[in-house]
Amino acid sequence: MAERFTLFYNDYSICSIMVRFTIAVANQAQSAHVIIDEQPVDIQHGGQLSEFYLCEVNPKGTVPVLKGSKSQLEAALTESLEITYFLAEQYPSLFPNRQIDQIKTLLAELHDINYFSLTYTHKPQRAADMENAVHQVLADPKISNHYRSALEYKLKVIRATRAPALTKEMVETQENKALAFLSQIEELLAASETGKDERGTGGAFWIFGTTEATALDAHLVPFIARLVDVGRGSMLSGKNRVLAYAERAWETHDWKQVMQGRKTVYGTYL
Numbered sequence: 001m002a003e004r005f006t007l008f009y010n011d012y013s014i015c016s017i018m019v020r021f022t023i024a025v026a027n028q029a030q031s032a033h034v035i036i037d038e039q040p041v042d043i044q045h046g047g048q049l050s051e052f053y054l055c056e057v058n059p060k061g062t063v064p065v066l067k068g069s070k071s072q073l074e075a076a077l078t079e080s081l082e083i084t085y086f087l088a089e090q091y092p093s094l095f096p097n098r099q100i101d102q103i104k105t106l107l108a109e110l111h112d113i114n115y116f117s118l119t120y121t122h123k124p125q126r127a128a129d130m131e132n133a134v135h136q137v138l139a140d141p142k143i144s145n146h147y148r149s150a151l152e153y154k155l156k157v158i159r160a161t162r163a164p165a166l167t168k169e170m171v172e173t174q175e176n177k178a179l180a181f182l183s184q185i186e187e188l189l190a191a192s193e194t195g196k197d198e199r200g201t202g203g204a205f206w207i208f209g210t211t212e213a214t215a216l217d218a219h220l221v222p223f224i225a226r227l228v229d230v231g232r233g234s235m236l237s238g239k240n241r242v243l244a245y246a247e248r249a250w251e252t253h254d255w256k257q258v259m260q261g262r263k264t265v266y267g268t269y270l
């Protein structure tokens with residue numbers, strides 16, 4: 001019998017989109033071995049601060065999360081990369097043998113970029129808003145001690161990760177990392193162009209010329225979409241192959257199915 005899991009996600013969370021696109025391309029490549037029930041979390045309106053979410057799903061109060069029964073998963077997976085590696089056990093097309101080491105290295109580099117820094121660069125108020133949302137719940141004297149401790153922990157997570165991500169130095173560092181990363185992708189795409197891809201059409205559709213998207217494609221395509229959506233399209237200038245690659249991917253059935261015509265940022269962002 002197929003195993004069953006729950007994916008907690010949000011439509012405008014880049015890491016959730018990375019996981020959902022991973023699942024979509026993996027399912028395209030082979031029939032499903034796992035059933036994933038999707039559970040939206042309204043992080044724009046404090047859904048991640050609920051007692052259930054903080055105490056029973058993810059103490060960090062972030063999405064995405066993959067949860068299964070104790071026999072399937074000892075603990076819920078609370079990082080998009082961990083979730084992707086876990087899924088790859090069932091979907092080998094995500095990490096083709098020939099490129100496995102390169103994909104792992106590039107995925108680690110991609111996730112070393114702080115997406116919050118690049119997204120909320122011109123919205124420094126965002127970190128304080130996140131703290132205030134927690135304070136509002138904490139102000140209720142009727143909440144349980146257990147829930148209060150969970151909220152205090154969430155506050156620590158926000159303080160440690162969000163405000164520091166928006167300093168000028170931090171943003172610059174992340175911009176440089178992103179630019180260097182995109183240059184690497186441009187070079188890889190240029191190299192793929194010289195050979196025929198697995199479909200024999202010449203020029204790569206996916207980064208390594210594979211027929212199916214790999215985990216790297218599945219995480220990179222949302223990242224490029226996010227850069228464009230937050231007005232950072234100029235980071236792609238001189239990287240025509242990267243842009244053309246992303247534009248091809250955004251036309252696929254899998255991408256359209258995940259995004260349903262949405263942008264990667266919430267309506268009030270822009």
Ligand SMILES: N[C@@H](CCC(=O)N[C@@H](CS)C(=O)NCC(=O)O)C(=O)O
Nearest residue numbers: 013014015043061062063064079080
């Ligand atoms: N490193 C984590 C990042 C998770 C994360 O920061 N998620 C954001 C959305 S992309 C979130 O849940 N934000 C709501 C909050 O922090 O309260 C991953 O790769 O999954």
